[in-house]
Amino acid sequence: MSLIVKHPGLFSTIQDQGRSEGMPQGIPVSGAMDLNLYRYANQVLNNTEDCACIEFYQQGLKLEFEAPTFICVAALHAKITLNGDQADVNSVLQVNSGDVLTIKELTKGSWGYVAVKEGFLSQSLLGSRSFFKALTRHQIQKNDRIDFSVFEGTAGGDDLAFDTDYYAKTILVVYKGPEFYKLSETLQYQLKTAKFSLSTSQNRMAYQLQERLENELDEIVTGPVLPGTIQYTPGGKMIVLMRDAQVTGGYPRILQLSERGINLLSQMRTKTKFTFRLTEIGS
Structure with missing residues (x-):
């Protein structure tokens, strides 16, 4: 199943830990701008650390889910809503078919991550799903559909405290x-x-x-x-x-x-x- 990008926000892309296989051909590593926060988002959901996430810049991302799963929105501090109601960052959120996630504003930091249980299933090239304009899409666009695995039951994630001291x-x-x-x-x-x-x-x-x-x-x-x-x-x-x-x-x-x-x-x-x-x- 997929989610639908209702609004792409700013500079939103799919990122993982990046690709080293393309460097001999002059292809950049890419990957998450903040690998620490990206890995934290996956750890909250008990994903493997290389699962692909949506990376977004500051504000405006809006996603509609077509199937149930669990997600984590990782950010230094942010205002987000799920179906119009305030939701917590850096925690496990359950979403159902038709649910809409809105990133209203990052109040601290510049980059945030939306992780989904078992990761997003975008195309993998040279060992990575990370976007880079010479290989893949440059940025996520309105009405894009991004695949993920349907996941019901319990999240199976960890209750991880967010280390604010890391960014102090x-x-x-x-x-x-x-x-x-x-x-x-x-x-x-x-x-x-x-x-x-x-x-x-x-x-x-x-x-x-x-x-x-x-x-x-x-x-x-x-x-x-x-x-x-x-x-x-x-x-x-x-x-x-x-x-x-x-x-x-x-x-x-x-x-x-x-x-x-x-x-x-x-x-x-x-x-x-x-x-x-x-x-x-x-x-």
Whole structure:
């Protein structure tokens, strides 16, 4: 059976843990912007951790279910309704045929997830159901039908407390990138001590920082990059590559965000202040 997308909201896609099989062909990893929250949504339903979810941005998603199942809407904090009545996030919700889920607003964070019991059954390519425009649909659209397995009885999920402390930190752990050592001591010190913030330029491919640092480095011969790589442009801008990032780039790679750092940054909104904590790999 399926659900019907009554309103697609903003930047809504199907995402799982991403695809590594396509990187040799230049295909990005993709996957959930916040893998921690995505995995939590599946854990609540006792799903395997790679089950596909609907990822949405901030507000406006509206879904009508054609068959009974159990769902979880995972978010830092949100206003949602089921058939017009207020419903709880980060918990098991039972839905029946004809029920309508509406994501009215994320009041904290930027990305949320709708998980369904046993996962959504969209097409899998190169080992992943994650949307990416070169392979699949770019975004969910109005009147799309998304398949899932009919599930009746009990959810069989876990009573998991949502760890709000995970998102309370504004310190992002980073490692030295390949070109970090080419920076002057002054710039290295600034990266370790200064406060930074997000600009309005944010999407699944990259987040751009508001602040600029004077750059005297030359561009590099194209080299490999990953989600979390922080590139340093000739104009002094810092660009943090996110889940849909390309697999190679020509800007100096000065820092690399930890996995938790990517999750935390993905949920920050414009002008949120944060600092980097430089850590040696393995420490």
